[in-house]
Amino acid sequence: MLAGRLRLDPRRFEVREVPVPGPGPGQVRVKVEAAGVCLSDVHLIDGSLTPLFLDGPEVTLGHEVAGVIDALGPDVPGGWQEGQRVTLQAGERCGRCANCVRFREPCLQVRTRGVDYDGGWAEYALASAHTLVALPDDLPFDQAAIVPDAVSTPWGAITGTAGVRPGRPAGVWGVGGLGAHAVQLLRLVGAAPIVAVDPLEPARERALEFGADIAFDSADPDLVRKLFAETGALDVAFDMAGVPAVREQAVKCLGFGGKLVLVGLTPQPLTIRDSIPLSYLRKQVLGHYGSGAGDVETLIGLARHHRLDWSRSISGHVPLADAADAVERLVRKEGNPIRLILRP
Known part of the structure; x- marks a missing residue:
């Protein structure tokens, strides 16, 4: 064979x-x-x-x-x-x-x-x-x-590791094979609003088709301010891309007690250059697999x-x-x- x-x-x-x-x-x-x-x-x-x-x-x-x-x-x-x-x-x-x-x-x-x-x-x-x-x-x-x-990996991240709650804001960084389904599944469990972030315009358009409420370009220097204006702050952010820069950006968008869930895989180091807000606002960084x-x-x-x-x-x-x-x-x-x- x-x-x-x-x-x-x-x-x-x-x-x-x-x-x-x-x-x-x-x-x-x-x-x-x-x-x-x-x-x-x-x-x-x-x-x-x-x-x-x-x-x-x-x-x-x-x-x-x-x-x-x-x-x-x-x-x-x-x-x-x-x-x-x-x-x-x-x-x-x-x-x-x-x-x-x-x-x-x-x-x-x-x-x-x-x-x-x-x-x-x-x-x-x-x-x-x-x-x-x-x-x-x-x-x-x-x-x-x-x-x-x-499908099951983002489902496990959403319903298990993150414990997403209905009516609460969630963000997805990277709208590829995992992220597109994460958007769809967040819609299913009632997260609101759902924010999608991706550098590619076709991926952002896809995110909106799959159920995202807002889609941002990760290269937008004003992204964090715009996201806070739309959501107040995120309860949870999902790194579906496995890109170090994504993690640095996503953690800034979390509110008090917010969770950054690492779903995309990368051998690159995990770095958060300014960890004082992480500690002060009791944010969490969680690994997820499968x-x-x-x-x-x-x-x-x-x-x-x-x-x-x-x-x-x-x-x-x-x-x-x-x-x-x-x-x-x-x-x-x-x-x-x-x-x-x-x-x-």
Whole structure:
């Protein structure tokens, strides 16, 4: 089968033939129908992100995956069947840390699909049965594939880490794959007003289409004053871009007790040059990664009941064989993409 493989040393990505994997105990094999291309995949390829728990010199990328169960391994719990439509959680518990051994949340060393073990940029992918999420028949595979990260990560940040309250102001810095969904989800939970900040005019226009009340250019030297005039101050600001300058700007826009939630990933240092207002106003800086238990199921349920629509999130479809081209399109922001989808 074809698979998009990343070799770590030297760092090299290529799509090539590999053996079709067989499911082990408690696993299923999924025929991949759609796999998302995420900025995290770009960072893995360029070396700014590196797997923490990978056993081996290379890995198949892809943590946003949907398809059809193709084969069941031994000891798969009852209820799963060949031909069933599923999306795959973007990671799984390590099974070894103290929290896993004691069956407590959260796992202390979560393994990420397509990072720490083989993912879904392939014709077939293996998945532990407990990472499967059943799909309704009317949810397209391309939309289902992006839920386990592009949608569930901002959902977890909004409803979990930030604890966003209805009727309170929230800001989103970076309206790309994560930020566009953050705007949509903030609208769903009742945040008001919703402020979007992005240097690109098409991204700001998209934010307004997705439900933002106000959109600012991050390069505007008067941004902080304008934002305070519109909102008073933000309860919470989300860095969806993983850019150091964003964090410095966003923290200035917080009110008393406000929270800056770091969702976008970057290896760059976190700096706040003037920390006196941070302390005086009791602002908080919180890290966030992934989503919580049950979040993907909740979002699929909301889609099942037509509370959420991700059709606008699919910016294009690319054959798996051309995965490297899809990565380049994302790097260049060609066509202002939210999510490009690989199809085997």
